[in-house]
Amino acid sequence: xxxxxxxxxxxxxxxxxxxxxxxxxxxxxxxxxxxxxxxxxxxxxxxxxxxxxxxxxxxxxxxxxxxxxxxxxxxxxxxxxxxxxxxxxxxxxxxxxxxxxxxxxxxxxxxxxxxxxxxxxxxxxxxxxxxxxxxxxxxxxxxxxxxxxxxxxxxxxxxxxxxxxxxxxxxxxxxxxxxxxxxxxxxxxxxxxxxxxxxxxxxxxxxxxxxxxxxxxxxxxxxxxxxxxxxxxxxxxxxxxxxxxxxxxxxxxxxxxxxxxxxxxxxxxxxxxxxxxxxxxxxxxxxxxxxxxxxxxxxxxxxxxxxxxxxxxxxxxxxxxxxxxxxxxxxxxxxxxxxxxxxxxxxxxxxxxxxxxxxxxxxxxxxxxxxxxxxxxxxxxxxxxxxxxxxxxxxxxxxxxxxxxxxxxxxxxxxxxxxxxxxxxxxxxxxxxxxxxxxxxxxxxxxxxxxxxxxxxxxxxxxxxxxxxxxxxxxxxxxxxxxxxxxxxxxxxxxxxxxxxxxxxxxxxxxxxxxxxxxxxxxxxxxxxxxxxxxxxxxxxxxxxxxxxxxxxxxxx
Numbered sequence: 001x002x003x004x005x006x007x008x009x010x011x012x013x014x015x016x017x018x019x020x021x022x023x024x025x026x027x028x029x030x031x032x033x034x035x036x037x038x039x040x041x042x043x044x045x046x047x048x049x050x051x052x053x054x055x056x057x058x059x060x061x062x063x064x065x066x067x068x069x070x071x072x073x074x075x076x077x078x079x080x081x082x083x084x085x086x087x088x089x090x091x092x093x094x095x096x097x098x099x100x101x102x103x104x105x106x107x108x109x110x111x112x113x114x115x116x117x118x119x120x121x122x123x124x125x126x127x128x129x130x131x132x133x134x135x136x137x138x139x140x141x142x143x144x145x146x147x148x149x150x151x152x153x154x155x156x157x158x159x160x161x162x163x164x165x166x167x168x169x170x171x172x173x174x175x176x177x178x179x180x181x182x183x184x185x186x187x188x189x190x191x192x193x194x195x196x197x198x199x200x201x202x203x204x205x206x207x208x209x210x211x212x213x214x215x216x217x218x219x220x221x222x223x224x225x226x227x228x229x230x231x232x233x234x235x236x237x238x239x240x241x242x243x244x245x246x247x248x249x250x251x252x253x254x255x256x257x258x259x260x261x262x263x264x265x266x267x268x269x270x271x272x273x274x275x276x277x278x279x280x281x282x283x284x285x286x287x288x289x290x291x292x293x294x295x296x297x298x299x300x301x302x303x304x305x306x307x308x309x310x311x312x313x314x315x316x317x318x319x320x321x322x323x324x325x326x327x328x329x330x331x332x333x334x335x336x337x338x339x340x341x342x343x344x345x346x347x348x349x350x351x352x353x354x355x356x357x358x359x360x361x362x363x364x365x366x367x368x369x370x371x372x373x374x375x376x377x378x379x380x381x382x383x384x385x386x387x388x389x390x391x392x393x394x395x396x397x398x399x400x401x402x403x404x405x406x407x408x409x410x411x412x413x414x415x416x417x418x419x420x421x422x423x424x425x426x427x428x429x430x431x432x433x434x435x436x437x438x439x440x441x442x443x444x445x446x447x448x449x450x451x452x453x454x455x456x457x458x459x460x461x462x463x464x465x466x467x468x469x470x471x472x473x474x475x476x477x478x479x480x481x482x483x484x485x486x487x488x489x490x491x492x493x494x495x496x497x498x499x500x501x502x503x504x505x506x507x508x509x510x511x512x513x514x515x516x517x518x519x520x521x522x523x524x525x526x527x528x529x530x531x532x533x534x535x536x537x538x539x540x541x542x543x544x545x546x547x548x549x550x551x552x553x554x555x556x557x
Contacts (some may be wrong), residue, residue, distance in 0.1 A: 010514065038067040040131045040530030041074035042089040045268055051086045053078060053113075053124065056138050059087050067091035071125050074134035078113060080122040089134050094098045094127065100532045103127045119526045132444040139210040153439045186529060212262045229232060230439040234304055238268060243322070245373075247271060247389050252317055255300075266300060267317040270310050278389040279311035286313070290362040295347030297376060297386040315386070323383060323443070324372035327450045328460040334453040334499050336381055341444050341503060343382035344375060349521040352433045353384065365430040370439035371414045372446050372462070394429045403429070412477045414439040417513055420478050425515075434515035439511030441526070444503060453497040463488045487511055499531055 009390070020104050043065030059076060067073075068091065075098065077088040094103040101116055103125070108546035109128035111134045128134060128544035235256040242249040248271045254263040271279040279302070285291065286299040298316040303310055320326055322338070332340070350357075351365045367374075367385065374387040390409045403426045408419060418431070425431040442463040450460055464486070468476050481488040506527050509519050519527075532548045 015363050016152040038070050041065055041091045042132055042135045045088050046086040046088050049085050054139055059135050061089045061090050074136040075127045075130050075224045076137050097317040110138055113137055119529050188243045247275045267315045268311040273309040282388045285391045290356050293350040295343045297384045297385050318376045318378050322373045323375040323377055326377045330393045331457050332451050337447050337451045340383055340447050345521055345528055346526035349383045349525045353519050366392050366436050369410045370436050371411050372443050400426045412472050414442055417481050418515055434518050437510050437518045437521055440508045444507050448503055454494040498555050
C-alpha cells in the first residue's frame with residue numbers, strides 16, 4: 001500500500017469548525033489555519049468499490065484532505081484488475097506525472113472519467129478544481145435538458161441538413177458523369193469547351209502511400225505502410241553502406257517521394273540471389289500488417305531487382321545504428337537503461353503475443369536471433385527489433401515435424417541452453433518464446449554493464465566477454481552454458497542502485513536454465529513499467545515500492 005504524506009487529513013467535525021471559523025487551537029489531531037487553506041479533496045487510498053465503470057458513482061471516501069500546494073487539483077482513479085475494482089482519491093500537481101501519465105482537462109469543475117492505457121488493468125482517471133469534486137465520478141456526461149433556443153435550432157438543422165446533403169450529392173454525381181463522359185470521348189472537360197486530352201503524369205501515390213512513423217525526430221520519418229504490394233520499383237538512390245550481416249548488406253538510401261526534389265531517407269537491405277530464402281522469410285513476416293508496433297522496425301516494401309540479381313527490403317532508417325554500436329560508443333544513465341530495456345521488452349512481447357494492442361488476433365512470432373546487433377536505437381532512445389531472417393511464425397497449423405525441421409538457428413553466443421543442446425520441447429510452442437527471453441536477458445545484461453548507475457563502467461564487452469572467442473561456435477558455448485552453467489557476471493556493486501537491482505533480478509529469472517522457470521516477455525515489460533511508478537526511482541517521495549504480484553521479483557514467473 002502506498003503511503004501519502006503531503007496532504008493534511010481532517011475529520012468531518014473539524015471541517016465544520018473550519019467552515020465556521022473556529023480558532024485553530026481547538027482542532028483535534030492538528031492545527032489548521034483557516035485563512036491559508038488550499039483546495040479540499042477526497043483523499044483515500046485504494047478503496048474497494050462497486051462502481052461498474054459505466055454509470056456515474058461516488059467514491060464513498062470518508063476522508064477530506066487539504067492539498068499541500070496551491071496548484072494541486074483533486075484526482076480520482078478507478079481501476080479494475082481481474083474482478084477487483086478500487087477507487088483512489090488524492091491531491092496531485094498536474095505539472096507532474098501520476099502513474100506515468102499527465103493529467104488533462106484538470107480545470108474542469110466536475111470529475112469526468114477518461115480511460116487511460118495501463119498494463120494489466122482497466123484504468124480511468126479524472127481531475128477537477130472544485131471542493132471535493134473528486135467524490136463524484138462521472139463516466140457518462142450528464143445531458144442537460146434542451147433550452148427553447150436549442151429546440152428551434154435543432155428543428156432548423158434537421159430540416160435543412162438533408163436538403164444540403166442531397167444538393168451536394170446531385171452536384172457531385174453530375175460532375176463525375178461529365179468528367180467520365182468526356183474522358184470516354186478522349187477529351188477532358190473543364191466546364192467551358194472540349195480540349196485535347198492530356199495523359200496524366202505517373203501517379204504512384206497509391207504505391208507510395210506512406211505512414212509517418214511515431215518517432216518524428218528520426219532523420220527518416222519512416223513511411224512504413226502497404227508498399228509491399230508495389231508492382232513497380234521505387235525510385236531509390238543508394239548512399240553509404242550502414243552495415244553488413246550474414247545474409248545481406250544494409251545501405252542508407254534516398255527515396256524520391258514525388259516530382260519535387262524532396263527525398264526520404266530509408267534503409268535498404270540487399271540480399272544476393274543465393275539468399276532468396278532469407279529474404280522471402282523476412283518479407284513474409286514483415287508483410288503481416290499486425291506486426292506493426294513502435295518497437296518493431298517499420299517496413300516499407302520488398303522488391304525483386306532481377307536485373308541486379310538482388311532482393312531488397314526497404315525499411316525505416318535510424319541514424320543511431322544498432323544497440324551494440326550504441327553501447328560501444330556511449331555510457332548510459334539509469335533513465336536510458338529504463339527506456340532501452342522497457343522498449344526492448346515491449347517489442348519482444350508484441351512479437352510473442354497472439355493479439356495486437358487493439359485486440360485483433362495475431363499470429364505469434366519468435367525472432368530466434370535476438371542480439372544487440374539486431375536491435376536498432378531510435379532517436380528517442382527506445383529500441384526497435386529488426387532482422388527477421390530467422391524468424392518463425394507460430395501458426396497453429398504447424399505440426400511437430402514442421403517445428404522440428406525449423407532447425408537449430410541463431411547466434412551461438414546468445415543461444416539458450418535448450419537450443420545449444422537441441423532439446424526444445426516441440427509439443428509446446430511457448431518453448432520457442434522462452435529461447436527469445438533467454439537471449440533478451442543477455443541483451444539486458446549488456447545494457448546494464450554500460451549504465452553509470454552501477455558505479456565504475458568498463459569498456460563494452462558482449463555477453464561472456466573474453467571467456468569465449470569473438471565468434472564462438474556452438475560447442476564452445478555448450479562448455480560454458482551447459483557444462484559450467486555459466487552466465488555473464490553480475491558484480492555485487494551493481495546491486496547498490498535499487499532500479500538496477502530490480503533489472504538484475506529480472507535478468508536472473510530470464511536466463512534461468514529451466515525454460516519453464518523464465519519470465520514471459522510481457523511480464524518483463526510490466527516490470528519495467530512498474531519501475532517508473534516506484535517513488536525512489538521516479539522522483540516522487542513518501543511511497544512504498546510496489547511490484548505486481550504476478551511478476552514479483554521473489555517468486556513471480
